[in-house]
Amino acid sequence: MSWKAVDAGGGDLGPARPTAAAALCAAAVVAWPVGVAADDGRRLDLAAVLGAGGRRVQDLLDALSDGDTEVDVESLARLTPAGPVDLPVDVVALPGGVAATADVDPVWLAEVERRRATLRDSVLAAGRTEELEAALHVAMLVATERLDPTDDADVDAHVASGARLWLLAGAVVSALGGADSDPFAAWAWLVVAGWWPIGPCRGRLVVSAA
């Protein structure tokens, strides 16, 4: 049995591999939606290949690709990946967002990192390394293109893009971790809706229009 990554029309996106997840990892081009096809004719979508939590990843990438998701910025922003934060939400333009990065609460950021690492460890401990690699590969392949800075020399746009990719990668790990209250989910929805949630900065919770 071998599998290939395929696009919506069934076109090959990469070489044959012995598992569906490995076939996704071998896809070298951006296509959304992406799935896999077996040499016996079976087809699976991304969610089915990833298993538990895969539907959350697929829904996020659907929304990122559609680009027309509307969200309640104020309420989602307070549900940070490090836990709820009860601060006034300050929506700023991109330069103000980049300036605010210098004031991000380091304790809060360290907690985000800790949760992300714990979730990753739990996915790996569950023997789902291949699924995690496939999920991150596909998500970053799609998102790196969708969140590509328009101006290749614009440093601010690169900072925002990198931060949003970092949050999305955390959301993918978190989704596969399968927790009922996914700590990255709210901010992931802000990201796919076109926002860059930055974090608690000097008594305000800063969100930038990316």
Add this chain to the structure above:
Amino acid sequence: MTAAPFAGEVADAAAAHAVGPEYVAAVGKVVASHVRNELAGAAAFDEPAIALAPAPKEKWLACRIAMEEYGHHLKFQRLATDLGLEDATAGRPMTVFDYRLTSWVEFVVLKALVDLAEVVLMEELLATSYVPLRDLVVKLLPEEHFHVAFGIAHTRDLLDRPAQRPQVQQAVDDLVRLTVPFFGRSASANNDAFRHWGVKHRTNDEARAEWARRGRAFVEGDLGLSFPDVDPHWNG
């Protein structure tokens, strides 16, 4: 190999195969080296740098750069697949990727100097005979230029603190030494074939000298540090 240098343009993979197996082999070696080195660079340098960044802004810039480098690997991989290369990831990445990154200082100097080497090699491909490779490089070079500009800007920032000058100088010394072999040996049958088929136009020594010239201008002219002597002639 025919006696007269090839002077044509090759529109796609089918046309490359029509030119002949020696042409496909020459283009394939250049493409495969980028497949391996973009992946090795992302894994050895860019991903670890995300954790070494001193502040959120730098962390997220490093994240974007890591994803771009990984994307470059995939785009070269796609070219390799189109050409019908068996496994472009087989083979050893260049020795510079053995470098173990331990600090943010090393990372930013690396982006300024090692990515500059990648830029020198890619710029040459703007005139390559294989059109799909030329088209890809046109798309990727702005991102590579951004990576070098990032390294230059952040290395300059480090020197605002004089105490960091020795660490920056050490990184320059180490990375220049490791980057010299990046361009290949002076006596290179591969480079002879690349130039015969119009895949490349410079000798390895000419590319190495161009990198050293631009690297020295930055390190000595801009930073006021010393750039180690580089002999463009290198045979290992």
